[in-house]
Amino acid sequence: xxxxFYLGMILAFFAFAGLTFCSPPAPANxxxxxxxxxxxxxxxxxxxxxxxxxxxxMRAVGLVTMNRVKDERFPHTVCEVxxxxxxxxxxxxxxxxxxxxxxxxxxxxxxxxxxxSVDSNLYxxxxxxxxxxxxxxxxxxxxxxxQGATHxxxxxxxxxxxxxxxxxxxxxxxxxxxxxxxxK
Numbered sequence: 805x806x807x808x809f810y811l812g813m814i815l816a817f818f819a820f821a822g823l824t825f826c827s828p829p830a831p832a833n834x835x836x837x838x839x840x841x842x843x844x845x846x847x848x849x850x851x852x853x854x855x856x857x858x859x860x861x862m863r864a865v866g867l868v869t870m871n872r873v874k875d876e877r878f879p880h881t882v883c884e885v886x887x888x889x890x891x892x893x894x895x896x897x898x899x900x901x902x903x904x905x906x907x908x909x910x911x912x913x914x915x916x917x918x919x920x921s922v923d924s925n926l927y928x929x930x931x932x933x934x935x936x937x938x939x940x941x942x943x944x945x946x947x948x949x950x951q952g953a954t955h956x957x958x959x960x961x962x963x964x965x966x967x968x969x970x971x972x973x974x975x976x977x978x979x980x981x982x983x984x985x986x987x988k
Contacts, residue, residue, distance in 0.1 A: 837881060837882075837883050839938075841883060842881060842882040842883055842938065843882075843931065843934045843935050843938050844931070844934075845882045845883040845886045845887070846866055846869055846870075846882050846886070846934040846937065846938055847927065847930045847931045847933070847934035848886070848917070848919075849865060849866070849869050849886045849908055849910075850862045850863075850865050850866045850869075850930050850933065850934060851919065851923070851926070851927055851930050852908070852910030852911075852917065853865045853908055853909075853910060854976075854978070855923065855926065857975070857976040857977070857978065858975070858976055859929075859933070860949075860975055860976075861975045861976040861978060862930060862933065863933055863937065864949070864950050864953070864956070864973075864975050864978065864980060865956070865978075866933065866934055866937040867937060867941070867948050867949070867950045867953070868950060868953050868954060868955070868956055868980065869882060869885055869886060870882070870937060870938070870941040871941075871948070871950070871952055871953060871954050872885045872954050873885050874941070875954055875983070877983070878954070882938065885907070886907075886908060886911065887901075887906075887911055888906070888907045889901035889902060889905060889906035889907065889911060889912055890902045890905050949973070950972055950973055950980050950982075951972040951973060951980075951982060952972065952982045953972045953973070953980035953981055953982050954969075954981070954982060954983045955969055955980070955981040955982075955983060956978045956979060956980045956981065957978065957979055958977055958978060958979075959974070959977045959978070959979055960977070966979075966981060968983075969981035969982060969983055969984075970982045970983075970984055
């Protein structure tokens with residue numbers, strides 16, 4: 805299953821970095837993602853986080869994901885960022901994300917992550933958009949209209965973390981924030 809593969813990659817990252825959210829730490833794996841897999845992770849994140857938003861809103865989610873990849877406080881690849889989550893060991897001995905505790909809610913909401921056939925055309929568009937964002941941010945060839953946002957939330961929720969971030973823009977019903985870097 806694709807989720808297990810990606811979860812293994814995330815666990816490997818946390819095991820390597822010495823970060824643990826639960827005990828015992830997950831066993832390290834050495835998964836490598838292809839560029840196309842990263843683009844697919846980005847498209848999936850854009851779809852599940854913002855499929856009910858405008859194309860600008862969906863692109864903004866993609867930019868937030870890429871801004872996290874560039875920020876040393878987050879994992880360093882798209883798939884690692886998308887699937888970042890605390891984990892627990894299941895009764896089967898598999899490491900799984902803690903439900904409703906993921907960086908991006910769709911990843912551990914307990915629902916299917918299969919793109920509905922009714923949205924196959926939208927998903928194809930998002931794959932192209934994800935490819936543009938992936939390469940555009942990599943080569944600084946795309947404008948980041950989120951102004952460096954690394955976080956966002958829907959306008960009908962009020963997460964505590966918002967108080968420590970700088971609001972940058974509102975798009976559709978998402979409010980975007982930048983996590984300022986502390987200089988020493």
